[in-house]
Amino acid sequence: MKEKIEQRKDISDVVISTRIRFARNLKDYPFPCRMNTEKKCRVAAIVKEAALGGHSAISDRFRYIQMSELTQEEAVSLVERHLVSPEFISDREGRGLLLLDDESVSIMINEEDHIRIQVIKPNMDLDGAYDLADKIDTLFDEQLSFAFNDKLGYLTQCPTNIGTGMRASLMLHLPALKESGAMGKISASLAKLGLVIRGMYGEGTDPKGAVYQLSNQVTLGISEKEAINNLRDIAMQLISQERNTREALSENISVLDIIYRSFGILQYAKLLSNDECMKLLSELRFGIEIGIFDHLDYDTVNHLMIEVQPATLMKNIGKKLSAQERDQIRAEVVRTALMRKQVPASRRLE
Amino acid sequence: MLCQSCEKKQATTHIKTILNGELKEYNLCPECAAKFGYGSFFGNFGFDLDKLFGSFMESFGAGGSSKRCKFCGSSFEDIAKTGKVGCSQCYDEFYEELLPSIQRIHGRTSHTGKLARSAGNEIRIKNEITQCRYELEQAIKTQEFEKAAELRDRIKELEKSMKEEAEKTDGKEG
Numbered sequence: 001m002k003e004k005i006e007q008r009k010d011i012s013d014v015v016i017s018t019r020i021r022f023a024r025n026l027k028d029y030p031f032p033c034r035m036n037t038e039k040k041c042r043v044a045a046i047v048k049e050a051a052l053g054g055h056s057a058i059s060d061r062f063r064y065i066q067m068s069e070l071t072q073e074e075a076v077s078l079v080e081r082h083l084v085s086p087e088f089i090s091d092r093e094g095r096g097l098l099l100l101d102d103e104s105v106s107i108m109i110n111e112e113d114h115i116r117i118q119v120i121k122p123n124m125d126l127d128g129a130y131d132l133a134d135k136i137d138t139l140f141d142e143q144l145s146f147a148f149n150d151k152l153g154y155l156t157q158c159p160t161n162i163g164t165g166m167r168a169s170l171m172l173h174l175p176a177l178k179e180s181g182a183m184g185k186i187s188a189s190l191a192k193l194g195l196v197i198r199g200m201y202g203e204g205t206d207p208k209g210a211v212y213q214l215s216n217q218v219t220l221g222i223s224e225k226e227a228i229n230n231l232r233d234i235a236m237q238l239i240s241q242e243r244n245t246r247e248a249l250s251e252n253i254s255v256l257d258i259i260y261r262s263f264g265i266l267q268y269a270k271l272l273s274n275d276e277c278m279k280l281l282s283e284l285r286f287g288i289e290i291g292i293f294d295h296l297d298y299d300t301v302n303h304l305m306i307e308v309q310p311a312t313l314m315k316n317i318g319k320k321l322s323a324q325e326r327d328q329i330r331a332e333v334v335r336t337a338l339m340r341k342q343v344p345a346s347r348r349l350e
Numbered sequence: 351m352l353c354q355s356c357e358k359k360q361a362t363t364h365i366k367t368i369l370n371g372e373l374k375e376y377n378l379c380p381e382c383a384a385k386f387g388y389g390s391f392f393g394n395f396g397f398d399l400d401k402l403f404g405s406f407m408e409s410f411g412a413g414g415s416s417k418r419c420k421f422c423g424s425s426f427e428d429i430a431k432t433g434k435v436g437c438s439q440c441y442d443e444f445y446e447e448l449l450p451s452i453q454r455i456h457g458r459t460s461h462t463g464k465l466a467r468s469a470g471n472e473i474r475i476k477n478e479i480t481q482c483r484y485e486l487e488q489a490i491k492t493q494e495f496e497k498a499a500e501l502r503d504r505i506k507e508l509e510k511s512m513k514e515e516a517e518k519t520d521g522k523e524g
Contacts, residue, residue: 027468030422030437090375134464146466147438150473152452153461155438159448160455162441164463194457221458226484 012123012298013289014239016171016211019082020129022137023156023165024115025147031157032110040094044109050143051098051107058139061101067092073320076311082120084108105136112157113165115140122302124235126168126228133166134224153220163220168231171200172238175210175286176245179255183212186238194218195234208275209282209305214238250290259287266334271327277308277334295341304337353379419443475512479505 025031029043044066052059067075067089075089083106084097098107108116117136119129140146147155154165161167177183187197200211214235216227249255262283266272272280285301287293306312308330314321317329353361354377361377418425424436426447435441441448453459462480465473482505489498 025438027438031435033432033434034422034424034436137464141467145468148466148468149438149441149461150470151460152441153463154466155435155441157434159433159435159452162452163456163461166463218456218458220452220456221460221462223463223481223484225463225481 011236011239014172014174014242015124015235016173016298016302017082017123018121018125018129019167019169019171019213020119020126020133021167021169022115022117022133023113023154023161023167024117024137024140025155025157026114027145027147029114032112032114033157035094035110037094040110043114044094044096046144047107047109047115047140048096048098050140058136062098062105062107063101065097065099067095067097073311073314077309077315078106080309080312081306083118085111087111105132107136113161122299124170124232126170126232130168130224130228160217161219163218164222164224164227166219166224166227167215168224168228169213169215170231170235172212172214172235172242173210173282173285173289174212174238174242175282175289176249177238177242178210179249180245182241182245186241190214190234191217193230193234194222195231209278210286211282211305246286246290256292259283259290259292263287263293267338268335269331271324272308272331272334273323273327274308274310274330277330278305281305281308281334296338297341300337300341304334307333307337351377353377353382355379355382417443472512472515475508475515479508479512482508 026043026046029035029039032040032043035043048064051062052064070078070092075092078084078097079086079089081103083099083103085108088095088097088108088111094110096109098105098109100106104120106118106120108118117133117140119133119136121129149155153163154161156162156165174183177186183197190197194217195214196217197212197214200208200213214231216222216231218227222230262280266277266280266284281301281304284293284296285298288296288298288301307316310326313326313329313333321329351361353359356379359379359381361379363378363380364375416425419436419440420443421439422437424440426444429435429440429444429448435444435448449459461473462477465477469477482501486498486501486505489495489501
């Protein structure tokens with residue numbers, strides 16, 4: 001195998017995406033848990049005006065979505081694409097969403113806090129994501145009165161977010177560490193460092209397809225920059241641990257067998273359930289990561305992992321589908337994407 | 351509420367998940383939660399918030415105090431029960447009561463980092479000093495001595511204006 005896995009500079013084999021989230025609240029309104037729908041609508045209108053009104057520098061690139069007007073599929077698809085939290089769509093009354101045209105910025109109104117600014121960037125780009133979130137936050141700050149206290153910083157509904165109100169996260173693919181059963185121990189030691197690791201869709205969700213979210217937990221008494229540097233340092237350690245474990249597993253014939261089988265199923269299956277598909281895609285990605293499928297790239301797999309989610313599948317097709325219809329279309333979507341990237345003849349018989 | 355899986359024990363873990371395009375919510379007891387793979391993540395304090403506030407409430411004998419936030423009407427018991435603070439003024443009203451949990455969650459009790467427009471002058475200066483000190487540390491680590499010297503001068507300058515600011519406020523109060 002070419003370059004040793006652990007010596008690669010590019011870390012997109014482990015890091016899928018970067019997310020920065022700011023929690024902000026308006027000083028003159030109670031937090032969302034203490035507001036009725038009418039008040040929530042008023043807050044939503046104020047935030048909307050601040051973003052889209054005449055004084056805003058960002059107005060023409062954002063669109064406003066009133067959450068109560070979406071169909072269930074459209075709402076769930078927003079979660080699947082990581083644009084909003086699962087919590088945000090559990091009760092959509094009085095909630096609004098500001099979405100940047102390229103979907104890299106989403107601003108949730110009246111989730112746990114009045115305003116949640118979220119920036120997502122592909123691969124590892126903590127500084128870039130932070131700068132953008134910071135700029136948007138400053139624009140809001142110029143027009144709104146934020147709840148802020150000199151001692152406790154930005155005030156939030158849940159005391160776990162006070163201070164900077166910032167959560168920086170990296171979405172990581174950790175198949176080897178998951179396989180080796182090390183995740184429990186790792187998550188315990190991360191807690192001691194003020195970090196937390198959890199499933200793909202955030203709090204309380206299952207790590208589907210070995211995709212994890214690593215984020216800072218402590219937000220008070222540590223500046224944004226420090227928190228980000230801290231997260232980056234720890235992520236780099238985790239990345240090298242994952243790579244070492246991959247190196248060890250990459251010679252293991254039963255691991256290779258699983259990877260090749262998964263590739264086979266993904267290419268030829270006629271029905272794929274979501275869970276099976278995520279598991280297989282994760283194994284396929286693992287294969288790319290250890291240098292087996294050179295003709296495939298991470299973007300294809302990253303993209304598919306979102307594309308095959310049930311609500312996103314239905315949204316893209318434009319109609320409601322039964323579970324079996326979804327499984328059939330999911331298999332088709334995967335097959336088509338993989339067919340487009342043909343295996344070079346020289347590698348076919350490996 | 352009883353655990354939805356074993357239907358025997360008290361459910362303490364609330365899980366939201368998206369399954370086949372539908373949002374589903376489950377209430378599980380700790381054992382069943384662990385069984386379904388949610389266990390390993392729950393050792394972290396992020397999820398122990400309810401318990402944290404709960405035990406904290408006991409030690410204060412909640413219900414005894416009838417104090418309510420003048421702005422939103424929350425009592426400390428409301429906050430302790432839900433783990434949610436009612437409004438920004440609750441943080442002033444119940445500062446003493448909240449502080450131990452804040453300390454336990456974050457390990458620290460005073461903010462550093464970005465400031466809102468409404469922040470006072472003193473905190474602005476203090477904050478910049480903290481930031482410069484941090485950058486100075488980094489600059490020394492990476493052996494950028496020119497930058498380090500600049501930062502050191504900036505810190506001195508800031509400390510001077512901090513003193514002046516403090517004298518101003520003292521003067522006002524006196």
